[in-house]
Amino acid sequence: MHTRTIKSLKSDKLNRISGSANLILSTLFALLALICVVPLILVVTISISSERSLYEFGYRFIPKELSLEAYRFLWNNRAMLLQSMKVTLIVTVGGTILGLFLTTSMGYVLSRKEYKLRNFFTWIVFIPMIFNGGLISTYFINKTVLNLGDSLWALILPLLVSSFNVVICKTFFMTTVPDSVVESAKIDGASQIRIYFRIVLPISLPLLATIALFLIFGYWNDWWQALLYIGEPNLKPLQSLLMSIERNIEYIAKYSALLGGSQTELLSQLPRESFRMAIAVAIILPVSLAYPFFQRYFISGLTVGAVKG
Amino acid sequence: MKEEYTAAIVHNQRRHKKRFHKDDLELTLLAAPTFIWYVLFCFLPMFGVIIAFKNFSFQAGMGFIHNVFTSPWSGLKNFEFFFKSNDAWLITRNTIGYNLIFIILNVAVPVTLAILINQLRSRWVAKAAQTAMLMPYFMSWVVITYFVSAFMNYDLGLFNQILRYFGMENLQWYAEKKYWPFILIFLSTWKMAGYSMMIYLATITGMDASLYEAAHIDGASRWQQIRYITLPLLKPVMIMMFILAVGRIFNSDFGLFYQVPKGSPSLYEVTETFDVYIYRALTGSVNISRPSAAAFIQSVAGCITILIANGIVRKLDKDSAII
Numbered sequence: 001m002h003t004r005t006i007k008s009l010k011s012d013k014l015n016r017i018s019g020s021a022n023l024i025l026s027t028l029f030a031l032l033a034l035i036c037v038v039p040l041i042l043v044v045t046i047s048i049s050s051e052r053s054l055y056e057f058g059y060r061f062i063p064k065e066l067s068l069e070a071y072r073f074l075w076n077n078r079a080m081l082l083q084s085m086k087v088t089l090i091v092t093v094g095g096t097i098l099g100l101f102l103t104t105s106m107g108y109v110l111s112r113k114e115y116k117l118r119n120f121f122t123w124i125v126f127i128p129m130i131f132n133g134g135l136i137s138t139y140f141i142n143k144t145v146l147n148l149g150d151s152l153w154a155l156i157l158p159l160l161v162s163s164f165n166v167v168i169c170k171t172f173f174m175t176t177v178p179d180s181v182v183e184s185a186k187i188d189g190a191s192q193i194r195i196y197f198r199i200v201l202p203i204s205l206p207l208l209a210t211i212a213l214f215l216i217f218g219y220w221n222d223w224w225q226a227l228l229y230i231g232e233p234n235l236k237p238l239q240s241l242l243m244s245i246e247r248n249i250e251y252i253a254k255y256s257a258l259l260g261g262s263q264t265e266l267l268s269q270l271p272r273e274s275f276r277m278a279i280a281v282a283i284i285l286p287v288s289l290a291y292p293f294f295q296r297y298f299i300s301g302l303t304v305g306a307v308k309g
Numbered sequence: 310m311k312e313e314y315t316a317a318i319v320h321n322q323r324r325h326k327k328r329f330h331k332d333d334l335e336l337t338l339l340a341a342p343t344f345i346w347y348v349l350f351c352f353l354p355m356f357g358v359i360i361a362f363k364n365f366s367f368q369a370g371m372g373f374i375h376n377v378f379t380s381p382w383s384g385l386k387n388f389e390f391f392f393k394s395n396d397a398w399l400i401t402r403n404t405i406g407y408n409l410i411f412i413i414l415n416v417a418v419p420v421t422l423a424i425l426i427n428q429l430r431s432r433w434v435a436k437a438a439q440t441a442m443l444m445p446y447f448m449s450w451v452v453i454t455y456f457v458s459a460f461m462n463y464d465l466g467l468f469n470q471i472l473r474y475f476g477m478e479n480l481q482w483y484a485e486k487k488y489w490p491f492i493l494i495f496l497s498t499w500k501m502a503g504y505s506m507m508i509y510l511a512t513i514t515g516m517d518a519s520l521y522e523a524a525h526i527d528g529a530s531r532w533q534q535i536r537y538i539t540l541p542l543l544k545p546v547m548i549m550m551f552i553l554a555v556g557r558i559f560n561s562d563f564g565l566f567y568q569v570p571k572g573s574p575s576l577y578e579v580t581e582t583f584d585v586y587i588y589r590a591l592t593g594s595v596n597i598s599r600p601s602a603a604a605f606i607q608s609v610a611g612c613i614t615i616l617i618a619n620g621i622v623r624k625l626d627k628d629s630a631i632i
Contacts, residue, residue: 017531022430029426029434033441036503039456040444042467046459058465106343109336116333121340128351130556131612134604135587136597137357138350140373146349161346192335221449224563243451243568246458273465280455284448291447292440299511 040288047071047277054273069271070278081282083234084241091155091237092219099160099215100208106161107169108196111177129163139228154229155237159218165211172207173200209297220287238283249276361387361605365598380598387602396586400603404561404582407493412554414498416547419505423543424535426506427513439510442503450564453496457569484575493580497565505550512546513539548622548629556615559583559607583607 017025046059050067057064074081109115110122132138138158148154177200185195201208226240236244244251249272291298357377364383365376391397422442429435445453460467461482469479482488516539524534561582570576583603590600623630 016430017428021428025425025429026431026434029429029438032422033438036442036444036499039453039459040448042459043455054465058470059459059462059467102343102346105339109340112332112336114332115336116329117337117340121344124344124347124352128347130615131355132351132608133354133357134601134608135584136591136601136604137360137373138354139591141354141357142350144373145353157346158350161343161350166343186332192332193339196339217447221447221452223449223451239449239451242455246451246454246571277455277459280452284452287447288444291443295440295443298443299507 040284043277043284044281047274047281049274051271051274067271067274070274073269073271073275074278074282080233080241081238081279084236084238087152087155087235088220088237088239091152091222092216094152095156095159095219096212096215098156100212102161103165103211104169104201104204104208105196106166108173108200110166110170111173112182112192125163125166143229149229150232150235151229152235155219155222155225155235158225159215159222162214165214169207169211172204176207177203206297206300209294210300213294213297217287217291242280242283245276245279358601358605358608360598361601363598365601366596383598387599388605390599391602391606396581397603399578400581400583400586403579405558407490407497407561407582408554408558410494411497412551412558414494415501415505415554416551418498418502420509420540420543420547422502422506423509423513424539427510428531439503439507443507444503445500446504448500450562450568453500453564454568454571457492457496458571483571483573486576486579489570489576489579493565493569496569497562500565508550509543509546512543516542545629548626552615552618552622552630555618556611558614559611561585563588 016022042059042061045061045063046054047070048066048068049060049063050065050069053060053063053065053067106121106125110118110125112118133141142148142154142158146157148157181199181203182195185199186192190198221239222237223239223243226235226237227243230236230240249270357373360377360380362382362384363377363380364386365380426435426438429438448456458466461469463469463479463481463483466482468482472478472480520538521534524538529537561584563584566580566582567585567588570580573580583606587600587604587607590597590603619630
């Protein structure tokens with residue numbers, strides 16, 4: 001036993017790439033990693049540069065003159081950002097909880113081999129993976145039949161379920177929840193609904209974390225639903241606010257004026273370039289700080305998803 | 310105890326022969342909310358594709374379904390109009406052209422990266438690189454629009470600073486259509502490569518290490534190990550990603566093609582895809598009946614391509630087909 005470990009360690013070492021190859025590969029990946037994060041760094045440094053230095057020298061990786069003016073302005077006019085933050089939080093939390101329930105319950109039902117309607121529901125989940133109604137009819141159905149225009153529901157409901165997530169759940173339940181557990185609970189007289197809530201969900205926490213993360217990032221980053229269905233400024237989520245500001249920096253002044261400020265006065269004080277980036281940073285930061293910690297749940301979801309169910 | 314258990318299972322199986330017992334009812338109840346969601350948000354819109362064959366006009370206050378049923382049939386007029394317009398060729402060329410490149414790059418680049426990163430000696434370097442390379446995946450296209458404009462802004466952007474440094478003229482990046490195909494291809498790869506690499510890497514690290522040990526002892530070179538062990542084991546995942554991508558060949562990422570170029574009219578020729586075209590039609594005041602032909606093609610042709618791709622894969626290698 002002991003000798004075997006040593007042997008395999010040795011062969012592992014033997015099988016490694018040469019030092020120079022390792023150096024080349026490490027440099028390559030350092031470079032790729034840099035390319036991936038460089039734009040984020042640039043946006044941050046622009047946001048902490050003074051407006052004057054930006055106009056004089058352009059955007060720089062190392063600010064010529066530091067200034068927190070943009071953040072000060074953002075803080076003084078935070079009402080709009082906070083309102084959007086509130087919308088995003090409600091949508092993300094609500095959507096994630098509802099979505100988790102809808103996704104896992106269907107996943108569980110599809111994982112029950114003896115269930116009479118299993119085939120029927122498998123088709124219900126499968127067909128939308130290869131066919132959809134397209135943008136025009138989806139838009140009109142949501143807007144006129146389901147009456148979702150200008151409401152938080154328009155941001156939550158259409159994104160609740162993805163067939164891909166349902167398949168991940170089904171595969172997970174089939175492979176990791178032992179049939180004997182479900183069977184013995186049934187013999188003890190538990191209903192399927194009780195089994196799902198009391199037994200299956202509590203032993204599937206890694207799956208719930210994975211699906212929750214997919215949902216959280218989906219809702220946090222969504223701007224498409226808002227673009228289609230939301231006109232009311234008070235209902236704009238963060239991404240949509242960011243989009244409005246990108247199109248028209250004066251949007252912030254207009255909005256603040258609605259809340260009782262002087263539009264012209266605000267516009268004259270507005271540090272346009274750095275402020276634009278400051279608000280982007282305020283929105284990106286939570287995601288870019290959070291995702292490294294949850295990365296492994298993403299990867300476990302990807303691995304389960306890659307297994308054919 | 311054990312016998313009792315077996316007896317209970319046998320009893321249970323007998324009860325199964327009845328048509329619809331308590332268990333099925335409970336599971337149906339559990340599936341009902343999601344089923345309703347699917348009907349409302351997936352299946353209801355599917356019937357809307359028939360407006361491609363109608364002379365659809367929207368009257369407010371009557372409801373979409375009512376409007377669909379009362380609009381007169383127009384046969385293939387909408388398709389005729391669509392195919393006679395210059396847009397048809399342009400958006401088909403752009404959508405399919407970009408997607409073909411994306412499909413090739415989104416398999417070739419991540420597989421190569423996954424194999425290479427797995428060779429790194431230092432786990433720390435590999436982990437750090439993975440985390441950094443996954444970052445773009447978590448950024449929305451709206452945020453990426455900000456990133457891009459930091460480089461391409463006319464007066465302040467980094468690209469023009471570099472051009473000026475070398476004594477060249479400033480470029481109107483958002484009006485130069487010759488660069489955009491490359492910019493779009495780069496951005497799409499930049500955003501997705503790290504994520505796809507993780508999928509392949511997860512498969513590679515899940516492989517049995519003894520395979521490589523045995524190969525090494527038998528004198529297989531590193532290239533042979535990759536060629537005869539890694540790639541064959543990655544094949545099912547590659548094929549699955551390929552089929553899914555082919556099924557979306559008529560779809561395009563609206564954020565990439567509309568948000569990032571800021572909807573610039575001078576880039577129209579290289580950024581107009583099915584989704585952009587349909588979105589413009591939907592928000593403009595034009596008759597939506599005509600673009601609905603484009604929407605129909607997008608939905609139906611997409612469905613047909615995925616079935617064909619899957620059929621071909623099934624012919625070649627039965628186990629790799631996804632349907």
